[in-house]
Amino acid sequence: MLDFLSEHSGGLCGPSHLKRREFLQVGVLSALGLSLPQMMEAKSKGAVRPGYEDRACILIFNLGGPSQLDLWDMKPDAPAEVRGPFRPIATKSPEIQISEVLPMHAKIADQFSLVRSCHHDGAAVHDAGWQIMQTGRRFTGGVQTPHMGSVAGYLLGTRGDLPPFVVLPELMGRGGGNLPNGQAGGFLGKAHDPFALMADPSKPNFKVPDLLPPDQVGAVRMERRQRMREVVEKALSQFEESEDARLMDEHFHSAFRLMSSEQARRAFDLSQEPDSVRDRYGRNRFGQCCLLARRLIENGVRFVTLNTFLTVFGETTWDIHGSKPFTSIDGMKNVVCPMYDQAYSALIEDLAQRGMLANTMVAALSEFGRTPKVNPAGGRDHWPGCFTVSFAGGGVKGGRVIGKSDPIGGFPAERPVVPGDLVATVFQSLGLEHESHLVGPGGRPYPLVDFGCQPIRELFI
Amino acid sequence: MNGFLRAVFLGLAWWLGAVPVRAAEPREELRVVPDRLELRERGPGSRVTALRFSGGICVGMAEGVRFESSDPRVLEVGPDGELRSRSPGECRVRAYWNQESAETVVRVLDTESDAGWSFVRHVLPVLSKANCNGGGCHGAVAGKGGFRLSLSGYDPAADHLSITREALGRRIECGDPLRSLLLTKPTAAAPHKGGRRLDTGSRDYRLLAEWIAGGAEGPRAAEAALERIEVIPSRWRLPKGGRARLLVQAHYADGRVEDVTRWAKFASTDESLLRLSDSVGGVEVVGYGEGAVTAWFSSRIVMSRVQSPFPAAAAVAGDGPSKTPWRAGNPVDESVRAQLKDLRLEASPLCDDATFLRRIHLDLTGLPPTPEQVLAFLQDPSAGKRDAVIDRLLGSSEYTDYWAYRWSDVFLVNSAYLRPEAVKRYYQWLRGEVERNTPWDQLVRNVLTARGGSLEEGATNFFAVHQEPESMAENVSQAFMGLSINCAKCHNHPLEKWTNDQYYAFANLFARVRAKGWGGDVRSGDGKRTLYNAPMGEVLQPRTGRVLPAAPLDGAPVTPEETRDRREILADWMTAPSNPYFTRTIANRIWAAFFGVGVVNAVDDLRLSNPATNEALMEALCAHLVKHRYDLKELMRMIVQSATYQRSSEVLPANRADGRYFSRYYPRRLMAEVLCDAIGAATGVPEEFSQVQLEDGELRKTEFYPKGTRALQLYDSAVRSYFLRTFGRNARAITCDCERSNQPSVVQALHLSNGSTLNGKLGAKEGAVSALMESAQDWSRMVESVFLRCLSRLPTDAERASYEALFKEVPEPERRSALEDLFWALLTSREFLFQH
Secondary structure, eight states: OOOTTGGGOSSTTOOHHHHHHHHHHHHHHHHHTOHHHHHHHHHHTTSBOTTOTTOEEEEEEOTTOOOHHHHTSOOTTSOHHHHOSOOEEEOSSTTOEEETTOHHHHHTTTTEEEEEEEOOOSOSSHHHHHHHHHHSSOOBTTBOOOOHHHHHHHHHOOSTTSOSEEEESOOOOOOSSOOOOSOSOGGGOGGGSOEEOOSOTTSTTOOOTTTSOOTTSOHHHHHHHHHHHHHHHTSOGGGGGOHHHHHHHHHHHHHHHHHHOHHHHHHHOGGGSOHHHHHHHOSSHHHHHHHHHHHHHHTTOOEEEEESOSOSSSSOOSOOOSSTTSOOHHHIIIIIHHHHHHHHHHHHHHHHHTTOGGGEEEEEEOSOEEOSSOOTTSOOOEETTSEEEEEEBTTBOOSOEESEEOTTSSSEEESOBOHHHHHHHHHHHHTBOTTSEEEOGGGOEEESSOTTOOOOGGGGO | OHHHHHHHHHHHHHHHHHHHHOOSOOOOEEEEESSEEEEOSSEEEEEOEEEEEETTEEEEEOTTOEEEESOTTTEEEOTTSEEEEOSSEEEEEEEEETTEEEEEEEEEOOTTTSOOOOIIIIIHHHHHHTTTTSTTTTTSTTOBTTBOOOGGGSOHHHHHHHHHTTGGGTTOOTTSGGGOHHHHTTTTSSOOTTOOOSOTTSHHHHHHHHHHHTTOOOOOTTOOOEEEEEEESSEEEOOTTOEEEOEEEEEETTSOEEEOGGGOEEEESOTTTEEESSSSSEEEEOSSEEEEEEEEETTEEEEEEEEEOOOOOGGGTTTGGGGSOOOTTOHHHHHHHHHHHHHTOOOOOBOOHHHHHHHHHHHHHSSOOOHHHHHHHHHOOOTTHHHHHHHHHHTSHHHHHHHHHHHHHHHTOOTTTSOHHHHHHHHHHHHHHHHTTOOHHHHHHHHHTOOEETTTSGGGGHHHHSOSHHHHHHHHHHHHHOOOOGGGGTSSOTTSSOOHHHHHHHHGGGTTEEEEEOOSOTTSSOOOEEEEEOSOOOOEETTTTEEOOOOOTTSOOOOTTOOSOHHHHHHHHHHSTTOHHHHHHHHHHHHHHHHSSOSSSSTTOOOTTSOOSSHHHHHHHHHHHHHTTTOHHHHHHHHHHSTTTTBOOOOOTTTTTOSSSOSSOOOEEOOHHHHHHHHHHHHTOOOOOOEEEOTTSOEEEOOSOOTTOOGGGOSOTTBOOHHHHHTTOOOOSSSOGGGSOOOOOHHHHHHHHHSHHHHHHHHOSSSHHHHHHHHTOOHHHHHHHHHHHHHSSOOOHHHHHHHHHHHHTOOGGGHHHHHHHHHHHHHTSHHHHEEO
């Protein structure tokens, strides 16, 4: 077992003060762009595999829980109440058949692989699934485990001026279960929370909140402000001996750097893309987020989590209960699928064309699937017993199907896969050793994934 | 009670008198430890050490000592104290060093007539020391490689079964012990994923082999229990580079004492100060300051405290803290001063009046002083003006807001757990207690024994936030005793003394807490809930399926005849001055509120293995609390009146390296709510709060907070605020000081610099900027006003000159934007963002 932080630990639940302090320091360093030594250290302790320095990940989180039976794991021979209204079509991969509502997926099916045997034992509640699927664990005992992007940011640090972990377009909203949704740094600390965009990049006046001064404060005033600030900053020399005060100063400098960073400005500036590209992704929030995700990775972000939707209430989403305020099966077919099909296929094609796909994993996960039988409202309800996720790029060989569900898509029939395995798969692609340890609350060691969880190695062969 | 208190006072008085005197160092004396030793094994292994003591403190090993055995037929002694036993009997070991000598008695047991190796006393400790039953190995819940042991041996019966019976009994081979898997695996003779944990030549290897050969006897029913363990020496003072060797002894109920040094697990509480040079008690001092080494054996833990003086800076050699003022008779100053002298640190001078006024206002009320208060204080010539301000602020309503808010963190006042009306009542109850300055022991008793309706008796909501006996037990011990017992829910606490049985006995104190009415769904219902004490009900210990008599953690079990509410018994035990955790926890919380770091860190981690940086200071704070019957204002007064609190944050050459002995004031970022209110006060535009956000993101309107409500007047941590979240307010999800983060971040810098909070307030039509513009003062007066509002001080001459020069360049139409920019510059400066 690789216990790369253990040299500081007095033991299992040893003195937590020092360690917490230390790892907060490390976190702060990563926010400062001083991450190289940190990554070297993690590497020398065996947590980061050499040769994976340029890996990145885009996690598309399909809020709502797409229906495996209507999209990726069709059962055309099952009774009508199971197979639903759609028909499967052939794809570019002889191994994969996919739903007729995803025609553009069919054309790039040689690029992604499906895992049809995922399941988890969490509650069939959106928020419960969100935390399990994004952190690999259910929160118990008041311990909030970190999002996999936070872990990646913590271990890999930054490349360039941008933060290592970004969430687009906003943090997840309400899920109805009143539970934390796992989209945070958890016990790694706030320093490892994602940088959330909190804006819609498809809007004409799109800009990153707080990245630039308000419009009325132009470059001249900003310069004046900083000159005025320098005068008063000189007053207290003792701040240089205070760690926190020194950090605050460095953060201001990082913020000023980010504000004036050509790289940051460029990364978020979608207007630099030709119209043809923006159109190819789709002129909607999700489409433009996919495009933005690609730009962010190009500019050094290591992990982008892309929430397909913000909530499952009052939005047309994958949550096809069939009744209000949720989505109908037609809503999925007419609104959600075209949008998703277009943007996802655009992203994969674009990454492949730019030669980025080999180093960038695109994982499409969701909190659960849908019930095998269509309900009286013509929809399907929550079902964590079996569902399908997909992986592309980042070393994954496309065009294949891993695992198999039973004849009605209710439970895994072959090679069951749990959320911890999926998280381990992402870590595998990023070059993170899933058996290495993080230091949790009270100094308790936390392996990156729970004991027994393994990457889906077949994907990489 | 009175007798006890008197004893405490007398002890305190004696101690206060004793410390400052500390005349000539007492003469060193030689001691051989342990002073009594029994050996079971033949051959080498155990040892005695000769130590030099001065004034009860060990000051080093005696180098070049000569040992002598009184009977070499029984025992031989090597030059470094290594013992080799020969035959049963008793003999004395005498050490000669310089002109001194000292001796100890060693008894070699007759193994023929002795009862052989005990599973609990010897075999399990061997396995624990080799970490076979560690959390990453066979001690994991699921075991490892099919072999499962209880974590650190908390369940001897199950462990004996696993070792001797499971896997078809292959793990031991009584007829040929050396072929047992229990020996071939850890020695890596057979493939072992955990690697080599034991040497074939070692005493522990022989011990296991002998135990197997003797029939692999299980736990003995009549075996005397372990009463306590002891580490020798328990206190020492050594320079950097010094080395020492610790001994650990186990005291059993039958009076037997065993040397268990080789099975004890040692850990340094501060690796920058103390490093373990081997795994059997060798310690090396590698830094300066005060720290400790803990020794764990069989779920007991002891601490050996170490002091390592800083290198004397040339400027203060031999002089030290005496040059700077101290407040006579102030217990904080007495104990800090004594430690600084021991550690050879110099104290910084007192801070100036403006800094003091801002500091004391922020720390007692969470608000900076107004410009008028600053000017009045600076002009006040009286000598006692600092004390007068302290008294005034302690009596202010802002004090009540601020401390009600801080205690709400501890009590988890949070609409993620309670309905709005209940949150309000819970908060109002707490605020009322703070307003009346209810003594802390009484306040805690009120909440622990609360009963009645949730909307009438606000305190009962504590038991609506925590609805299961287990979570009540965990949160009570965390909130009021600084003890995290959660680990012990599933197994003995791996490095603490709390056992799985103690956990369930403690949880059983809450077994009869019941409620009628609202069930706990925060999204619906009226939140009306009536709490009562049921006449029956027990919590089962799930491992055995039996009921354990309810008992406070270290206390006597509740008798079956007892008819009172068990929580009253808990409250009696909890708030008794003899409870070492209760007083220390609140004292430490209060100290940390004023200094940013606790005397014990982390602030609510008061476990035994976590030493105070200044034990005498901690005791002084506790004694003051007890003396004033838990009147928190009295403790605060004593703290903030001390010179220690009023020091400048200026760094001296002779205290540069100090970060926790309080030789100077340590700057810290203002907490989120204080910062929010301070920005509101400086700009004259308060923040508005109109929504509550539940954990899953659901937004609800709230009308609890009229315009002008300050962040520190919110009941609730769920009130939506981007600013407060970004600056790390306590989310109040669990009782833990670690939930609050005062760590600076880039996002904070971005938000201050570019975000709507500050820029919006600066551009507001009504507010300080507009008012100043209308007042039509000249630039010099403006700069002065802005400094007073933002930094609570007057600008220096250099600052005046710089800003006036900058303003000269500003054309008339840009006057307002330039003024906004000055506000911006001061409000993003560290001097504003930090308490200093």
